[in-house]
Amino acid sequence: MNSLFDPIIELQDLTLTYGAEDQAKPALRSIRLSIEQGEWIAVVGSNGCGKSTLAKVIAGLVRPSGGHMICRAERRPAVQLVFQNPETQMIRDTVYEEVSFGLGHFGAAAENIEPRAMAALRRVGLDGRRHARTAALSGGQKQLLNIASCLALKPAVYVFDESTSMLDPQSRQNVLDVVRELHREGRTIIWITQLLDELAWCDRVIGMEDGAIVFDESKQSFFYGEEVGGERTAPSPCEQLGFVPPFTVQTALLLLASGWNLRPLPVSPEELSKAVSAL
Numbered sequence: 001m002n003s004l005f006d007p008i009i010e011l012q013d014l015t016l017t018y019g020a021e022d023q024a025k026p027a028l029r030s031i032r033l034s035i036e037q038g039e040w041i042a043v044v045g046s047n048g049c050g051k052s053t054l055a056k057v058i059a060g061l062v063r064p065s066g067g068h069m070i071c072r073a074e075r076r077p078a079v080q081l082v083f084q085n086p087e088t089q090m091i092r093d094t095v096y097e098e099v100s101f102g103l104g105h106f107g108a109a110a111e112n113i114e115p116r117a118m119a120a121l122r123r124v125g126l127d128g129r130r131h132a133r134t135a136a137l138s139g140g141q142k143q144l145l146n147i148a149s150c151l152a153l154k155p156a157v158y159v160f161d162e163s164t165s166m167l168d169p170q171s172r173q174n175v176l177d178v179v180r181e182l183h184r185e186g187r188t189i190i191w192i193t194q195l196l197d198e199l200a201w202c203d204r205v206i207g208m209e210d211g212a213i214v215f216d217e218s219k220q221s222f223f224y225g226e227e228v229g230g231e232r233t234a235p236s237p238c239e240q241l242g243f244v245p246p247f248t249v250q251t252a253l254l255l256l257a258s259g260w261n262l263r264p265l266p267v268s269p270e271e272l273s274k275a276v277s278a279l
């Protein structure tokens, strides 16, 4: 029987090789990962390191070549993935048909379909476009519609694969606000991104390189690395993975190097402001 404290998702020595094993190099290598119920994890890594493949395995869209995945979600659907490219997911003619399609497919009661579909469209600001043809939406609007279709289904685990990469700053902020709300409601979030300022709200960072998990710790350890005898050991895991830290972290690093003992180590602008005020 599942205990409340068992991870909602567990990956055990998971490997995945596309195509014939002797011709291709593995896209995922010996992945071991436990994700707790209600956790928000961020997955980062350079192009081609295996993030989308990991997302598809967790969403049950591709079968691993080896190892196991255990999903203990009690809700259905258990996992929903918002793809990086919105065109991949779009299957119906109009905005309303698109957002309500999945609800019908997963057996929502007929009287609940319209309220749930419209609530999801309202959350992403597309309720005024319910009759629009999906083909007439911009790339960013298509992405918002995909996010709405996912929200309408209320899965236990949401996987967002670089879902804000096509959005303008306001829409990106709206989506992040919605995801923060889902997290507060206890949903589990897997957030794949190349935009490191989006790590401000996650509980834990997974760093990937060449199909393997090379980092699995807090966002503070990711951005600030280890401290030995009051000195920071450089480079941080963020820099080792080839990323430039966000402006907030760069500012904090400069202050720390000048002797300002910022605590707790800030990741968001709000945390930086609090840490500076407390000096």
Ligand SMILES: Nc1ncnc2c1ncn2[C@@H]1O[C@H](COP(=O)(O)OP(=O)(O)OP(=O)(O)O)[C@@H](O)[C@H]1O
Residues within 6 Å of the ligand: 018, 019, 027, 045, 046, 047, 048, 049, 050, 051, 052, 053, 054
């Ligand atoms: N359908 C496929 N067939 C063959 N190889 C694939 C397929 N999909 C991905 N790959 C390969 O698997 C590896 C991992 O790809 P994946 O898309 O998971 O990386 P990613 O980290 O999401 O990259 P990006 O940040 O560019 O989206 C890459 O080498 C890629 O070329």
